[in-house]
Amino acid sequence: MTSALFLGIDTGGTYTDAVLYSETEGVLASAKSLTTRHDLAVGVSGAVETVLSEIGGAVSRIRLVSLSTTLATNALVEGQGGRAGLVMIGFGPQDLARDGLAEALGTDPVIYLSGGHNVHGNETPLDLAPLEAQIEALSEEVSAVAIAGYFAVRNPAHEIAVRDLVRRRTSLPVTCSHDLSSRLGGPRRALTTLLNARLISMVARLIDATSGYLASRGIEAPLMVVRGDGALISAAEALIRPIETILSGPAASLVGARHLTGLDNAVVSDIGGTTTDVAVLDGGHPRLDGEGATVGRYRTMVEAVAMHTFGLGGDSELRLEEGGFEAGLTLGPRRLMPLSLAAHLWPEPVLAGLERQSQAGFPGRYDGRFALRTGLPKALAAGLTPQEASLYERITLEPQPLDAVLTSTSQRATLDRLVARGLVLISGFTPSDAMHVLGRQDQWNAEAARLGAEVFCRRKAGSGRPVADSPAELAERVSARLTRQSAEAVLTALMADEGITGIDVAKSAFIDRALTRAPGLIRFGIRPDRPLVALGASASVHYPAVADMLDIESFVPVHAGVANAVGAVVGQVRETVTVFVTEPDEGRYAVNGAGEHQLFKDRTEAFARARDLAGTEARLAAIRSGADHPVVELSDHIDMPVIEGLEKLVEARFIATASGRPRIAAG
Numbered sequence: 001m002t003s004a005l006f007l008g009i010d011t012g013g014t015y016t017d018a019v020l021y022s023e024t025e026g027v028l029a030s031a032k033s034l035t036t037r038h039d040l041a042v043g044v045s046g047a048v049e050t051v052l053s054e055i056g057g058a059v060s061r062i063r064l065v066s067l068s069t070t071l072a073t074n075a076l077v078e079g080q081g082g083r084a085g086l087v088m089i090g091f092g093p094q095d096l097a098r099d100g101l102a103e104a105l106g107t108d109p110v111i112y113l114s115g116g117h118n119v120h121g122n123e124t125p126l127d128l129a130p131l132e133a134q135i136e137a138l139s140e141e142v143s144a145v146a147i148a149g150y151f152a153v154r155n156p157a158h159e160i161a162v163r164d165l166v167r168r169r170t171s172l173p174v175t176c177s178h179d180l181s182s183r184l185g186g187p188r189r190a191l192t193t194l195l196n197a198r199l200i201s202m203v204a205r206l207i208d209a210t211s212g213y214l215a216s217r218g219i220e221a222p223l224m225v226v227r228g229d230g231a232l233i234s235a236a237e238a239l240i241r242p243i244e245t246i247l248s249g250p251a252a253s254l255v256g257a258r259h260l261t262g263l264d265n266a267v268v269s270d271i272g273g274t275t276t277d278v279a280v281l282d283g284g285h286p287r288l289d290g291e292g293a294t295v296g297r298y299r300t301m302v303e304a305v306a307m308h309t310f311g312l313g314g315d316s317e318l319r320l321e322e323g324g325f326e327a328g329l330t331l332g333p334r335r336l337m338p339l340s341l342a343a344h345l346w347p348e349p350v351l352a353g354l355e356r357q358s359q360a361g362f363p364g365r366y367d368g369r370f371a372l373r374t375g376l377p378k379a380l381a382a383g384l385t386p387q388e389a390s391l392y393e394r395i396t397l398e399p400q401p402l403d404a405v406l407t408s409t410s411q412r413a414t415l416d417r418l419v420a421r422g423l424v425l426i427s428g429f430t431p432s433d434a435m436h437v438l439g440r441q442d443q444w445n446a447e448a449a450r451l452g453a454e455v456f457c458r459r460k461a462g463s464g465r466p467v468a469d470s471p472a473e474l475a476e477r478v479s480a481r482l483t484r485q486s487a488e489a490v491l492t493a494l495m496a497d498e499g500i501t502g503i504d505v506a507k508s509a510f511i512d513r514a515l516t517r518a519p520g521l522i523r524f525g526i527r528p529d530r531p532l533v534a535l536g537a538s539a540s541v542h543y544p545a546v547a548d549m550l551d552i553e554s555f556v557p558v559h560a561g562v563a564n565a566v567g568a569v570v571g572q573v574r575e576t577v578t579v580f581v582t583e584p585d586e587g588r589y590a591v592n593g594a595g596e597h598q599l600f601k602d603r604t605e606a607f608a609r610a611r612d613l614a615g616t617e618a619r620l621a622a623i624r625s626g627a628d629h630p631v632v633e634l635s636d637h638i639d640m641p642v643i644e645g646l647e648k649l650v651e652a653r654f655i656a657t658a659s660g661r662p663r664i665a666a667g
Helices: 040-054 071-077 093-098 101-105 128-143 157-169 186-216 237-238 248-261 337-347 347-358 385-393 409-422 430-440 448-458 473-496 509-516 539-550 559-567 601-626
Strands: 005-011 015-023 026-034 062-069 084-089 110-113 144-149 174-176 223-226 232-234 266-271 276-282 307-310 316-321 328-333 370-373 424-428 532-533 573-585 588-593 596-600 631-639 651-660
Touching: 005 040, 005 559, 015 040, 015 223, 015 559, 026 040, 026 559, 040 186, 062 186, 062 248, 071 186, 084 128, 084 157, 084 186, 093 101, 093 186, 093 370, 101 128, 101 186, 110 128, 128 157, 128 385, 144 157, 144 186, 157 174, 157 596, 174 186, 186 223, 186 237, 223 237, 223 248, 223 532, 223 559, 232 237, 248 276, 248 532, 248 559, 276 473, 307 473, 316 424, 316 430, 316 601, 337 347, 337 370, 337 424, 337 430, 337 448, 347 370, 347 448, 409 424, 430 448, 430 473, 448 473, 473 509, 473 539, 532 539, 532 559, 539 559, 573 601, 588 601, 596 601, 601 631, 601 651
Parallel strands: 005 062, 062 223, 084 110, 084 144, 144 174, 266 532
Antiparallel strands: 005 015, 015 026, 223 232, 266 276, 276 307, 316 328, 370 424, 573 588, 573 651, 588 596, 631 651
């Protein structure tokens, strides 16, 4: 065989997947390896080496490598990411109250500058003095800078001036809001830019690790990354706009689901270690979210699949609902390292700690929990408080029992902040451990899972009774809880897509009776209108019960566990550019967009320039993103009412979309 091969890689929170794909023969080989957060190249190489070993001479036949990842999505869901500085041009402190910007900013620094533009691109003078006074201190506090200017999408000159100053005076990566979105709405664009800056170092680590490994193996094919709308972009562009990789993994899974099942209409639910992602296939295409992707608590301006992401997965934290008479259990949204996995990697300290706690005379507050460093580079630990730095120094790369790490109650909040920064990982009992107790999974250390369940069982409900009478009983309850929360996630996503509001699926008595099929004088039923496609490594374990609860047909494709990696290699490059024309004064037309601000006296000439600029920039953007011979499609929306017999231009938008298959290496 000499056909070209495409290598798909998906790096998730728990596993890294790899597939070798041929356009004529489909998936030829697939493999999984544990994601190694301290050195992502280890997980990438583990999965890729396995698939390469299955196909003779594969290295010389690889013409394209494509990468999808849930790292950015997981970071936003879990509130993680590097510390970033935000520069606001023409905005004031009151603007932080909009669109969740203040919450997202947290304690990260913000600098306000006078300046900005109006809707037609005309400027208010820019004052750089406050930034110049703080730039040295800022460079010591943060790992990246985000810049958002008032109406920068109409004239980016001030954002560019600030960007150039930051680049001259520091080595920090910089993100400008006009590079990420052409839509109005300053605070939400600032939020998107801030999140982008936070993610730069994380996505750069993944791309650098993957590129380094490919180079070491002599694989010289172009490297692409899946964007949140399912399209592909070059690795170089992903480094500039990592925010566009939020929902990368879920988007790739939708593309993969369509390819693997051939279904045009389906509900697709992808369960990973950290999240469950639910979306809809309509007519063979994923629905897109016109308002911008929502991940965790944040509504961004990134166009992406209409994906609903829930903090629920195989590695979700098992929590006891405090204060209830009965022992209520709930899962997520935080991800823990499963005890079975921790003991698989470090058997001695984990098993010894669990044995000690299970034999103690009474249960401890931190029993069944361990802490370890994630292994991120020291540079990403910049800006720690003295208390955070002191605790971080005591935590090692090996798991330590939490009761040995924390010496005071106040340190728990300090530890939570280190976890939120992505510097520390907590290990504890999860659904993956429950499956090991029940014998439905066996890839890690089942003894640690059993001991962890035993320790958790000793905790008491408000009635004074233990949570469960045996590890097996606890594991069955966890499995049932995952089934119920997964069904609720599917229904919540579908109701949101249908615009149904006012129903909290988790609290509705009607939905509870429908899902439990409760008997009574009135019987309630609820079911989706299309089949359920379940993806993810544990889909076959959990989703038959979910589909049964929802009373619908389900499909778990043969390659369900690596659907993201399949989707990564069958996508297309697609770039869209919008250019605006407005009429600031009678007989004067402003053309704004694609980094330009021009004035024309003739409307026809302004429209022609806008069309040409949009088409040219879209084509160039697609080529930068790795497209081979992109095709450009143009559309326009002209708002020009007739007032007292005269046409008055409010706004004209000229939209160009360039798309094509990615370039592949020569054979």
